[in-house]
Amino acid sequence: MSKQITIIGSGIAGMEAAAKFSEMGYSVILIEKENKMGGHVSKWHNVFPDYKPAKEIISKLKSTLTKNIKVFYETEIENVVALDGKYYLQLSNSQNIESEVVLITTGFELFNASKKEEYGFGIYENVITSANLEEKFNSGRPIKTSRDATPKRVAFIHCVGSRDEKAGNKYCSKVCCANAVKLAIETKQLLPDAEIYSFYMDLRMFDRYFEDLYFEAQSKYGIRFIRGRLSEACENPDGTIILKAEDTLSGKPLKMTVDMAVLMVGFTSSVKTIDLAAKFGISVDNDKFIKPLDNHLNLNITNQPGIFVAGACTGPKSIAETLADARSAAIQVINYLQSN
Amino acid sequence: MLKEAKKAIWKNYQKEIANDNYFYVRSCVRQNFFPGAEATFLKILKEELNKDIFEEPSHTTCTGIGYHGDLVPFDTTMTVIARQFALMTECGYENIVPSCVTSFGLYSEVLETWEHYPEQLEKTREYLKKATGREFNIPKNLAHASDIIYKFRDEIAAKAKYKLINAITGEPLKVVEHIGCHYSKMFPHKGVGGAEYPYVLVGMVESWGGEVIDYPERRHCCGFGFRQYLVQANRGFSISSSKKKFDSMEPYKPDMIITNCPGCPMFLDKWQYAIAELEGKTYGSDGMGIPVFTFEEVAGLVLGYDPWDIGLQVHQVAVEPLLDKMGIEYDPSKKYLGINGKNLGKPEMPNVLKTCC
Amino acid sequence: MSKPNWGYKVQTDNQIDFDKNSRGLMLQILNIEPTFGNCIACGSCAGTCSAGNFTNFSLQRLNVQISRGETAKVASEIEKCMLCGKCTLVCPRGINTRNVIMAIKRVVQN
Numbered sequence: 036m037s038k039q040i041t042i043i044g045s046g047i048a049g050m051e052a053a054a055k056f057s058e059m060g061y062s063v064i065l066i067e068k069e070n071k072m073g074g075h076v077s078k079w080h081n082v083f084p085d086y087k088p089a090k091e092i093i094s095k096l097k098s099t100l101t102k103n104i105k106v107f108y109e110t111e112i113e114n115v116v117a118l119d120g121k122y123y124l125q126l127s128n129s130q131n132i133e134s135e136v137v138l139i140t141t142g143f144e145l146f147n148a149s150k151k152e153e154y155g156f157g158i159y160e161n162v163i164t165s166a167n168l169e170e171k172f173n174s175g176r177p178i179k180t181s182r183d184a185t186p187k188r189v190a191f192i193h194c195v196g197s198r199d200e201k202a203g204n205k206y207c208s209k210v211c212c213a214n215a216v217k218l219a220i221e222t223k224q225l226l227p228d229a230e231i232y233s234f235y236m237d238l239r240m241f242d243r244y245f246e247d248l249y250f251e252a253q254s255k256y257g258i259r260f261i262r263g264r265l266s267e268a269c270e271n272p273d274g275t276i277i278l279k280a281e282d283t284l285s286g287k288p289l290k291m292t293v294d295m296a297v298l299m300v301g302f303t304s305s306v307k308t309i310d311l312a313a314k315f316g317i318s319v320d321n322d323k324f325i326k327p328l329d330n331h332l333n334l335n336i337t338n339q340p341g342i343f344v345a346g347a348c349t350g351p352k353s354i355a356e357t358l359a360d361a362r363s364a365a366i367q368v369i370n371y372l373q374s375n
Numbered sequence: 376m377l378k379e380a381k382k383a384i385w386k387n388y389q390k391e392i393a394n395d396n397y398f399y400v401r402s403c404v405r406q407n408f409f410p411g412a413e414a415t416f417l418k419i420l421k422e423e424l425n426k427d428i429f430e431e432p433s434h435t436t437c438t439g440i441g442y443h444g445d446l447v448p449f450d451t452t453m454t455v456i457a458r459q460f461a462l463m464t465e466c467g468y469e470n471i472v473p474s475c476v477t478s479f480g481l482y483s484e485v486l487e488t489w490e491h492y493p494e495q496l497e498k499t500r501e502y503l504k505k506a507t508g509r510e511f512n513i514p515k516n517l518a519h520a521s522d523i524i525y526k527f528r529d530e531i532a533a534k535a536k537y538k539l540i541n542a543i544t545g546e547p548l549k550v551v552e553h554i555g556c557h558y559s560k561m562f563p564h565k566g567v568g569g570a571e572y573p574y575v576l577v578g579m580v581e582s583w584g585g586e587v588i589d590y591p592e593r594r595h596c597c598g599f600g601f602r603q604y605l606v607q608a609n610r611g612f613s614i615s616s617s618k619k620k621f622d623s624m625e626p627y628k629p630d631m632i633i634t635n636c637p638g639c640p641m642f643l644d645k646w647q648y649a650i651a652e653l654e655g656k657t658y659g660s661d662g663m664g665i666p667v668f669t670f671e672e673v674a675g676l677v678l679g680y681d682p683w684d685i686g687l688q689v690h691q692v693a694v695e696p697l698l699d700k701m702g703i704e705y706d707p708s709k710k711y712l713g714i715n716g717k718n719l720g721k722p723e724m725p726n727v728l729k730t731c732c
Numbered sequence: 733m734s735k736p737n738w739g740y741k742v743q744t745d746n747q748i749d750f751d752k753n754s755r756g757l758m759l760q761i762l763n764i765e766p767t768f769g770n771c772i773a774c775g776s777c778a779g780t781c782s783a784g785n786f787t788n789f790s791l792q793r794l795n796v797q798i799s800r801g802e803t804a805k806v807a808s809e810i811e812k813c814m815l816c817g818k819c820t821l822v823c824p825r826g827i828n829t830r831n832v833i834m835a836i837k838r839v840v841q842n
Contacts, residue, residue: 157380
């Protein structure tokens, strides 16, 4: 078959879909804005619930990609023209491609934690994000504070930039709770003498094995959970961070000094995705993620025929869900091509 | 602490501050407890900066104390504020400059209400017309007096005779900056620098050579709150708030505190005396407390005005150690002498807080 | 010289100062009954508690207070438990609440 499928975004959703298309004999053009594939997952360390190394997922996905797949790195879409059932895409590398179908798998951006001014990210050195922590784990170096000390107390702050009207994102980012518990366990494994705390509003341990992770965190690793959203973070002269939250379970405000505070930053729709949606004429909902045509029966079809979506560009998803969504999109695309 | 991120936040919260032709409205607390402060502000604007700043003799309180103390209903407040605007309009001004931070917050609140609920504006116009026969325009610019000094801080720095530097060691003075709650906590975009890291006083301190301290209870209210201290039994609430701040800033060894609200320096100054008497605890070096200033007073000191003309003799916590630190020349014997050398009388000495006579 | 009486006093902070509080009691109880650490403060125990009908005893609240080091009232509160066993029946985390209560009594009475 000579029909060509264009996929925008080569994170795990794009890679999985590309592999499926190529299995079925289609040729694929994969457009990627960075200089390598793998999206956000390529930056993670170990993923929940079973601590599988993220690198393993990426390399398995890469190994399924064949020669039918052509990747344009550091390339973006400049312009889109729809004509007679085909899409003409003008790329930033001055090339033009023509495609009957386009699959958008542009993913997400992490919430910019400096928008939560009261948490002092970017101002207080010992306030870091979950992404920073994954980076530290990947580096293999021992975990140290900004003053090169071994942390005795680490706090994980849930719901940063999610479920937050002031931050502009009312939705729940879903996976950060499970991720936080996993990171807490990993931190305790690296720093066995440290006290690890989690400041949460609700614990969304929604998927299989997540509740086990929570139980293990408490029973085996002694991680303590404090139900209270962080109100403010301040800094002591020695660089340690003072956290203030309401201990809602005992009904009193609580103050705690920690050596390091890790902000669990949530998903936001990427600015470029919103821009791309406008170029293709597909709808974006109030939460700024792309709006598929149906919330139950079809999460991969948009209001534009021939334009399909998969992965986190339609909302927060775990890795397993993203891959399943990518496969589902692949079937929709192939059905569309075969029926036309 | 990384300053760059703070600067990025400050950029998001810039506001329009009028350049000239100001209609000044005074503060109930500031003119009664720190009379020299407002006089200093007017002198700086008229003589140093050559600005046109005018105050109408029949202007009144904005009713902030009453409104926040649950004594004055909002309709009355809106009408009284409308009268202030009417006086401003009649005198031909468009830029209103309140001296008090609570006034600033209240004027902002009223203007916001009128913007979102135009029927309230119409109602107020009607009330004012019936009560006084006056009519008013909405001011084009509302800026607090500290915003004005902030805007011209570099001009003041250029004329400065002294800097916020320890004259003996050459080190910048460590300054705690305390912003009145109503300046930016209600409407973060109406304050220079926003609510989390306000810049209006930081900008002044940095321009005049000092170093700002960020201490954990920086955001905490000083406890003024009107409804707390109006009733004697509730004052425990107020004094405890100030004490929380002092305990938090103590390890940083600040040389002075600068504020922009009129109530805050009154509290931060006088509560140091009360805490000393009640708990036996003093702050600052040698048990003399940490001197508290308003921004006008600091601007006046930096420009070389006589400390007794600025009105520093009414401060509870002795300011002389700081004046000596800055190398300011002053005559201690003239502290309690008024105009024409009239003896104003000395206050009683406190029991615990050490002070200069 | 005596302290003045002005009709008000400096108030003590209501805030739980986690750094100053001691979690010694919590650690002792964890030592005796390790499942104590699995509590998620869901309140099932307190909701079914016999003593909770007539007093303001709440095992859920007590557990939270102990883990925060707020131990001032533990000794007097724990006396209210009737040892009826209803809490152990309902705990979704499988905590041996009976042993937790006995552990608290043992530790605070020494």
